Amino acid sequence: MKITCGSCRSRFRLDSKLVRPSGSLVRCSKCREVFKVYPLSDVNRRKHKRINTQNLISYFSFDENGKLNSHGLGIALDVSKGGILLETPYPIKSGLLVLTATDKEKNFIEVKSKLIYSKKTSNGTYLCGIEFIGINERVTNFITKLVKEYHFRGKNLYIALKKRLTV
Numbered sequence: 001m002k003i004t005c006g007s008c009r010s011r012f013r014l015d016s017k018l019v020r021p022s023g024s025l026v027r028c029s030k031c032r033e034v035f036k037v038y039p040l041s042d043v044n045r046r047k048h049k050r051i052n053t054q055n056l057i058s059y060f061s062f063d064e065n066g067k068l069n070s071h072g073l074g075i076a077l078d079v080s081k082g083g084i085l086l087e088t089p090y091p092i093k094s095g096l097l098v099l100t101a102t103d104k105e106k107n108f109i110e111v112k113s114k115l116i117y118s119k120k121t122s123n124g125t126y127l128c129g130i131e132f133i134g135i136n137e138r139v140t141n142f143i144t145k146l147v148k149e150y151h152f153r154g155k156n157l158y159i160a161l162k163k164r165l166t167v
Contacts, residue, residue: 007033007121009077009087033122050078050085055146057086058100061093061115069093074128076101079143083113083131091118091126099130101146111142 001016005028016039018024023038055076061069074088084099086092092115100110116129132142 003037005031005033006035006119006127007031007123031122050080051143052078053146055101057084059086059088059092060098060100062096062098063093064095069095076146077127079146081132081140081143083116083129086128086130088126088128089124091120092128096133097130099142101142107145109142109145 001014001019002011003014003026004011008028008031010028010030012029014026014037019037019039021039023036025034026037027034053076057074057076058071059074060071063069070090070093072088072090072092074086074092077085077087079085086099094115097113097115098110099113100108102108112133113130114133116131118126118128120126
């Protein structure tokens with residue numbers, strides 16, 4: 001089975017025979033984080049396939065009255081037709097979210113969404129599971145542009161930024 005460290009997002013293979021039905025503790029060989037792994041279920045909880053990315057995303061969180069709660073930048077770690085996993089330096093306040101980014105042609109793209117969960121990692125960042133509101137052409141366009149932008153930048157935001165700084 002494949003497992004992913006919740007802290008550093010490193011991926012590993014683990015023999016599923018070693019995982020107890022009640023779950024087993026494992027340690028990430030890269031960041032040393034200890035986390036619990038559960039056996040694979042017969043039913044896949046994911047509705048949509050996830051695609052790895054590393055795009056910069058701006059987020060704006062609004063309360064039920066439309067007042068701005070918080071805003072900031074995060075890195076999209078993966079995206080699917082249903083949502084996005086965003087790593088942020090600060091927790092996102094719950095409520096309606098608007099995610100924004102730009103593509104390689106400098107077109108502004110945005111999508112409405114809502115926060116599903118936010119958890120603090122061992123390195124002090126937050127992993128935020130975000131669900132898109134309404135699956136429509138705008139959401140599909142947003143996802144497509146994020147994936148294209150990720151591949152355009154050579155699949156690694158950090159390498160792309162380093163190249164820009166050294167030029």
